[in-house]
Amino acid sequence: MKIIGLCLTAILLLVACEPNEPSEKPPNIVLFLVDDMGWQDTSVPFAAERTPFNDRYHTPNMERLAAEGMKFTQAYAMHVCSPSRVSLMTGMNPARHRVTNWTLQKDVLQPMEQNHDSLEFPLWNVNGMSPFRGDSLAVHALPLAQALHDIGYYTVHSGKAHLGAMGTPGADPVNLGFDINIAGHAAGAPESYLGTENFGNGKTGKEVWAVPGLEKYHGKDVFLTEAITKEALSALDSVVTTPRPFFLYMSHYAVHTPIMADDRFVEQYYERGLDSTEAKYASLVEGMDKSLGDIMDYLEKNEMVDNTIILFMSDNGGLSAHGRGGELNSHNKPLASGKGSMYEGGIREPMLVKWPGQTKPGSSSSYPVIIEDFYPTILNMAGIDSIHAIQTVDGKSFIAALTGEKERADNRPLFWHYPNEWGIDGPGIGAASAVRKGDWKFIYFHASRRMELYNLAEDIGETTNLIEERREKAEELAGVLSDYLQKVNAQMPIDKNTGERVEYPIEILGNEQK
Structure with missing residues (x-):
């Protein structure tokens, strides 16, 4: 049941712009x-040129969407999922x-964060999002979705949610402004993709990961x-x-x-001689692409193409540090590393x-976009001029890039902050903060205090650390990053050896100069 209290007067303070004509229907948004x-x-x-990976995967509907729209070559998310998803929704x-x-x-740090050898991690908002003010750790x-719902959109969530911890209001997308929730809950992965395995339902000890609400497909040969x-x-x-527009969050x-x-789809990849795991992975990619094509076909069939916006994005970089076939930390080349990493392989997205x-x-477009930018952009697309939400919105609308008015950003900095532990080892993985400004990227690793520029x-592959050669640039970006972290009161880990907060990077560089 939808939680009462997310009404227009309680939360929503949005100023809608006038449509070109009184009868104009707002655009549908996928x-x-x-x-x-x-x-x-x-x-x-x-990338600037095709790579062997582009020839490995078969995504004709992504090609179709790219041919009909705009490709962003410098788009970013966070390097793990829930931070990206909450940024997208807020x-x-x-x-x-x-x-x-x-x-x-609910209410606890991740197990891998509880016994780190050198850092004590802050009690972050482990409960995710909440529709209520004052909810603990949320x-x-x-x-x-609520903002769109309150201006008349029919809002549909389908797939992975991962916006709130188990037993909290944010675990159910219906509490976050969606009229319909299909298969979304607290967990961030399915126990099984197979309908013949009931998508994991009925497996003892795996209840947390079982995909809910798809009972009609149980026992059937249907992929999730x-x-x-x-x-x-x-x-x-x-x-x-x-006349009602819709917002479909196909997650x-x-x-x-x-x-x-x-x-x-998998047989063709086996026949091409791919590693078994990589063949399965390629079939997951092609199945996802088939979904995109089905949606585009549906819009054509119902004569909705001309009034429907489609945005395609990923929530973090591709998995590479574990669980893949072939050489680890190589699946996103020429980008370094992958999911969980502050390097480009962990954060740059299609x-x-x-x-x-x-x-x-x-x-x-080479205009740099980051995941929180989707929030103001989509609301602007829906006809909302000014956003006066209860939260401070960090994202910036990229509509000017979409319409060709901007090819490059105005050198604004993009920020990543992770005072946490993912639990997997790999290049660039671990507690860290980073900033990109223009062509320059600065990374600060919390445990070692190592800095990279x-x-x-x-050097898209981040192969040459210029921290010593370009000290002035490093100090500039260390200052930009430190100022931002202090401005938003960002949480930092505690160094177990000293009992003190991990220093901001500018504090380290400043002491080195003395």
Whole structure:
């Protein structure tokens, strides 16, 4: 049952702009989010040149969307899932909303954060989002879906939620402004992708991960990606012939682990000689792409193409530090590392946008975008001029980039902050903060106090640390990052050896100069 109290007068303070004509219907909006999809997990090239990975994967519907819309080559999310998803739904950077790691258990730190050898981690907002002010260890904000719902949108959530811990209001998307929730709950991965395995339901000890609400597909040869797509489109049937616009948040569990074969597509990858795990992974990617194509076909069939915006994004970089076939930490090349890392492989994402009448077909933009930017952008797309939500919105609308008015950002800094432990070892993985400004990226690792500086225009693979050669630039970005962390009162770990807060990077550099 939807929680009472998320009404317009209680939370929503939005000023809607006047439509061009009184009878004009606001655009439908499809936000297509993939889980753990790397920058290279597609036949659409996002690098300057095609790579072998672009030839490995078969994503014809991503190619179709790219041909009809705009490709963003420098799009970013956070490096693990819940921080990205909460930023998407609030417009806040994780340093501010404090859901800095992935959520699941209520009121407690993750097990891997409880016994770190050198750091004591802060008690971050482990409960995720909340529709109520004052909920313990949760961020209270006006959710994107609620804002759209309150101006008349029919809001559908299909797939992975992972916005609130078990037993909290934020675990159910219906409490966050969605009219319909299909298969979303607290967990961030499915126990099984297979309908023949009831998507994990009935497995003793695995109840947390079992995908809820898809009983009609239990025992059937239906892959999870297909099931949630069918249910999403079925939910839209009730509004396609009405004046009411819809917001579909198509949030796939794919391509997250467990890496399981989608039998509709996997055989071709076996035949090409791919490692068994990688063949299964490629089938997950192609199944996700099939979902995108089904949605695009549905819009064409119902003559909704001209008034529907499609945004495609991933919530973090591609998995590479474990659980994959072949050499670890190599699946996102030329980007370094992968999911969980502050390097580009952990945060740079495939992003596509089609906005009929606004985006130029087949165009590409190097405008840097970060996940919290989707919040103000989508609300602007829906006809909202000014956003006066209860939270401070860090994101900036990228509509000017979509319409071709801006090719480059105005040198604004982009921030990442992770005073946490993911639990997996790998390059760039661990408690850290980072900033990108222009072509320069500065990373600060909390445990070692190591600092790294890269020029991404010249070194996209982050192979050459310029911290000593470009000391002035390092100090500039250390100051920008430190100022921001202090401004938003970001949490920092405690050094167990000293009992003191881990220093801001500018404090380290300042002491070195003395």
